[in-house]
Amino acid sequence: MAGINGSMAHLSDTLFTTAIATYALAMVGYTAEYSFGKKELRSGAKVATPARELVGAGAPVLEKSPGFGEPPASAPAVRGSFAEKIGRWSVVLMVFGVLVHAGSIAVRGFAVDAVPWSNMYEFASVAGLVGVLAFLIVLWKAPSIRRLGGFILLPVIVLMFLAGTVWYSRAQPLVPALQSYWLAIHVTLAAVSEGAFMTSAVLTFLYLLSARHARRPLKSTRLATLVSRLPSAETLDKAAYRVVAFSFPLYTVAVICGAIWAEAAWGRYWGWDPKETWAFIVWVIYACYLHARATAGWKGRAAAWINLTGFGAITFNFLVVNIVVSGLHSYAGLS
Amino acid sequence: MSWLRLGWRKLTSMRTALVLLFLLALAAVPGSLLPQTPLNPEKVKSYISDHGAWGRFLDKIGMFDVFASAWFTAIYLLLFVSLVGCLIPRIRLHTKALRRAPLAAPRNLSRLPESSSFTTTAAPGEYAAAARTTLGRRWRVERREEPSGAITLSAEKGYSRETGNLLFHVALLSALVLIAIGKLYSYQGSVIIQQGQGFCNTPVLYDSWKPGRFAAEGKVHPAPFCITDLSKFTATYSSSGEPLQFSAKVQYKPSLTSSTRTTTISVNHPLRLEGDRVYLIGHGFAPQVTIRMPDGSVRHDVSSFIPQDPSTLYSEGVFKEQGVDGAKQDIGIQGFFAPTPHDNGGGVFTSSSPKVDNPVLGIFVWFGDLNLNGLPQSVYDLDTSKMTKIGTANLKIGETRTFSNGVSVTFDGWVPWVSMQVSHDPAQGYLLFAAIAMVLGLMGSLGVRRRRVWLRISSAPARGGSDSSHTVVQIGGLARSDSGNFSAEFSALLERLRSGSAPTSELVGAGKE
Numbered sequence: 001m002a003g004i005n006g007s008m009a010h011l012s013d014t015l016f017t018t019a020i021a022t023y024a025l026a027m028v029g030y031t032a033e034y035s036f037g038k039k040e041l042r043s044g045a046k047v048a049t050p051a052r053e054l055v056g057a058g059a060p061v062l063e064k065s066p067g068f069g070e071p072p073a074s075a076p077a078v079r080g081s082f083a084e085k086i087g088r089w090s091v092v093l094m095v096f097g098v099l100v101h102a103g104s105i106a107v108r109g110f111a112v113d114a115v116p117w118s119n120m121y122e123f124a125s126v127a128g129l130v131g132v133l134a135f136l137i138v139l140w141k142a143p144s145i146r147r148l149g150g151f152i153l154l155p156v157i158v159l160m161f162l163a164g165t166v167w168y169s170r171a172q173p174l175v176p177a178l179q180s181y182w183l184a185i186h187v188t189l190a191a192v193s194e195g196a197f198m199t200s201a202v203l204t205f206l207y208l209l210s211a212r213h214a215r216r217p218l219k220s221t222r223l224a225t226l227v228s229r230l231p232s233a234e235t236l237d238k239a240a241y242r243v244v245a246f247s248f249p250l251y252t253v254a255v256i257c258g259a260i261w262a263e264a265a266w267g268r269y270w271g272w273d274p275k276e277t278w279a280f281i282v283w284v285i286y287a288c289y290l291h292a293r294a295t296a297g298w299k300g301r302a303a304a305w306i307n308l309t310g311f312g313a314i315t316f317n318f319l320v321v322n323i324v325v326s327g328l329h330s331y332a333g334l335s
Numbered sequence: 336m337s338w339l340r341l342g343w344r345k346l347t348s349m350r351t352a353l354v355l356l357f358l359l360a361l362a363a364v365p366g367s368l369l370p371q372t373p374l375n376p377e378k379v380k381s382y383i384s385d386h387g388a389w390g391r392f393l394d395k396i397g398m399f400d401v402f403a404s405a406w407f408t409a410i411y412l413l414l415f416v417s418l419v420g421c422l423i424p425r426i427r428l429h430t431k432a433l434r435r436a437p438l439a440a441p442r443n444l445s446r447l448p449e450s451s452s453f454t455t456t457a458a459p460g461e462y463a464a465a466a467r468t469t470l471g472r473r474w475r476v477e478r479r480e481e482p483s484g485a486i487t488l489s490a491e492k493g494y495s496r497e498t499g500n501l502l503f504h505v506a507l508l509s510a511l512v513l514i515a516i517g518k519l520y521s522y523q524g525s526v527i528i529q530q531g532q533g534f535c536n537t538p539v540l541y542d543s544w545k546p547g548r549f550a551a552e553g554k555v556h557p558a559p560f561c562i563t564d565l566s567k568f569t570a571t572y573s574s575s576g577e578p579l580q581f582s583a584k585v586q587y588k589p590s591l592t593s594s595t596r597t598t599t600i601s602v603n604h605p606l607r608l609e610g611d612r613v614y615l616i617g618h619g620f621a622p623q624v625t626i627r628m629p630d631g632s633v634r635h636d637v638s639s640f641i642p643q644d645p646s647t648l649y650s651e652g653v654f655k656e657q658g659v660d661g662a663k664q665d666i667g668i669q670g671f672f673a674p675t676p677h678d679n680g681g682g683v684f685t686s687s688s689p690k691v692d693n694p695v696l697g698i699f700v701w702f703g704d705l706n707l708n709g710l711p712q713s714v715y716d717l718d719t720s721k722m723t724k725i726g727t728a729n730l731k732i733g734e735t736r737t738f739s740n741g742v743s744v745t746f747d748g749w750v751p752w753v754s755m756q757v758s759h760d761p762a763q764g765y766l767l768f769a770a771i772a773m774v775l776g777l778m779g780s781l782g783v784r785r786r787r788v789w790l791r792i793s794s795a796p797a798r799g800g801s802d803s804s805h806t807v808v809q810i811g812g813l814a815r816s817d818s819g820n821f822s823a824e825f826s827a828l829l830e831r832l833r834s835g836s837a838p839t840s841e842l843v844g845a846g847k848e
Binding site for chain 2: 179268271274284313
């Protein structure tokens, strides 16, 4: 085990800060597109086609916003409108941010000579990257979700800001218990499956919003506009389920790999360490979700709330159990 | 009526299972937030004494050993029963379904979620055969003829979804049973040995011995292996004092008759013997001292000190030297070991790093009666109730301090000690298989798409003046699981059925509910 390469660790930190700044710029761009394009969307919502085909208004700022669902006033179909351009540049910025972000993680990995997700700062950084990457992959397939870029970047930036300030820990070698190839397997599976659960939670939240709007139209025009751009409630619900159908087996494998590793490192495969207990709780809640979707009377909104509860438990496991509760999994690197 | 009853029973059992699952998740929460006796008995004790009646109440209802409490056990046993009750009929149904031909086509195919129809010039029988080929091996197809003369094809696929579902649940039940069996037959012993010492796998030799029920009843015979010698323990640290590697070189005998072998046990790399695993779980320092007793005799002693601070390994321990019986001239020493001493002033040393660099042994020396004839004492505690303190000192290696009554203490050096844990769980290998089966089952249960498609092929009277009769094909489809996009799948299948099998076909109408 060699020591730490200080200059590389420093480079990694610089890249991390650059990535946050780039994301912040991209978020400003997305938000600009959202607000300048708002009128287009309101007027053009009925067209329900990808953003690049939406009609744009010449001077949206000056115009009085028409109400939701009103027919377009006098919108000349300008393909490369101002909002459109900003949106495209935001994607470019986001891609650049991802490259810098990935560079930061890779350089950190070289600096510590191990997989760089062994403490809270590193895990949060990787989770943020997974989130942005997932968005870009979906964007590739469905360009219309570009308008939601700001909504994805906001939690990522908050997460990375907390990681870089509150949870930051300098690059250091792995403690003996973490020196195992299971670190790469167990933690990667946990990060990917939990990232997917997060995606499912976002979809579920949007489903609930959409279902609520269908039952009783939302008062806020802003929210109503957002809902109008979303796929149907049924589609969102199904999509949320499909993501869980993918991540639940993955999470199960993550927990099993954790148990195999615990057997080698701590002498038992399961010991109700707080992190293990919460992994169990999360697993049981998502099992509830899957069962609820197959049970009359629990489908739809009840199941959706169980999904959100599951993500709440994941968040609790990441934040509270890492920071407040002490146990064998105390690798947060905070002191 | 019996269908209704079956449906109702299924509904209730699923609901019950759902509620029980919820309760299970909820019941686990206090187990992570309150201190738990199996993990940290000291913390539990201090929690109870800090919280008075509330603490005693929590203790009474098992909140400090949640996972062994009656209510937690009750929830998972109920869940277990509910699961068995749900699985048995489902396994029966599924084995029947596996043998049974796909259901006959419903009367009105256009009522199904996906449906369409087209015409073809092929004769009905001809087309039915072609469609069968087009569907291929992944669909189970049953050909029927209706009284009207129409041919129907009932096609179904995705049986492995339910197979996977059942496999998962059966594997889960097996896993629970294996965990229980493992617990009954398991044992866990831990022991502290100093460099140069050894131990054998015998319950009485362990400092701590946690047997499962059958091991406690003597039904499990620990394998007779011995770690004969801890040859060398090595701890490496980074320059800033972070641990990099701990490893213990040991000599061992897998059985009484086998020859001695050598191996290295380190974190993440236990020694695996037949049925038993030996782990390196902790380490510390054992200072060596030479004590001149009041009667002039000289004692050499070494005692394992317990680390008080895991990051600096500042450690505490005691030496007990019994004098002549009844003379009340015993010597007791409370010791404080700082591997890298940091002078806090006033004669108090702490440690600034777990690395050993000119260590200091701080001592409080007591003279009198060690009270060893009373209740059994911990080797790490000193009963000073019948003793008087005759002095204190901070010694470097090689230094001697003389006290009253002719007593002197020399700090000779130190040896490392390690704590080793021996674990035995005969079921855990099988448990791994059950876990793998669970994952495979889940993948089938959540990944396989269960679909039903029906075709009704009938000949229609010739149109207009043309005398060539033609065939009408109606198709209806149903997704029996949420996965995938059935609409897209259905259109693709429709396209294949339409184009793949007939020279000319004409889409009559596509309907979607």
